[in-house]
Amino acid sequence: MKLTIALPTILAAGMVVAQFVVVATPAQLAPRRIEVTAKRFEFIPNEITLKKGEPVVLVLKSADVAHGIRFKELGIQTKVNKGQTSELAFTPDKTGIFIGHCAVFCGSGHGQMILTLHVVE
């Protein structure tokens, strides 16, 4: 008799907990979105601090010509057409300082377009 009451109660409680887990998980893992403007010959901002293991989306906006960003050490890159936006989603899996360079030749200061990522614990 006790079992017939306890079992549904446990099941109901489990379902309630499961709902919280289902609802809570996407919110916790929702990537952090960071807007970065690319223009001749700089990224704004040009330094960003991220947490290791935290999903992130860099939203790269071109304010003039075509640009790109490439973090060679992290093996990630994206390009953006003139005046448009592109997204670079990734999760840093190691700490350190990573330098990203413009990945599309954009003129005389192309080699100086740098975005620095500080990935911390």
Add this chain to the structure above:
Amino acid sequence: MPRTVLSILVLFIVGSSPLAIVVVGCKADPPGKAETAVMNWTKHKIFVHNKSQKNPVIDNAEGIADGKVAFSHYCVACHGLDGQNTGVPFADRMSPPVPSLAGKEVQSYTDGQLKWIIDYGILPSGMPGSKGILSDDEIWSIVLYLRHLPQAGSLGEPEMYSH
């Protein structure tokens, strides 16, 4: 002492330039064999620095592909897609002419010297410096590409000369 000799030589050349212009005009003839040999020796031994620096870009397919892309930014306008002047209409009309980057004169530079040349250019030839225009990483990858140039003519001519 060598610097003093060099300074005197430079002063002599600069000082005699107006006279030379009056005598022969502003025409730039192609350099002769002796002049080329002297200049090549001087560049390799004196003017072009950075002999001992090593290329940090790993010598693999990815590094070479990166170099090919970086080379295509604007090196191709004078050196062609293959680094051997294919399709460059003025390559042999410049003084000195644009060298084949696959040739012994270029390939005998060390990696560090090639980096230095791309950084600072070679005056008074037509080779400009690219420091700041290209990133260090791109320039080193170009140096790697120069060590693995494709067969002459195999990549066709630069698009800019096809129209």
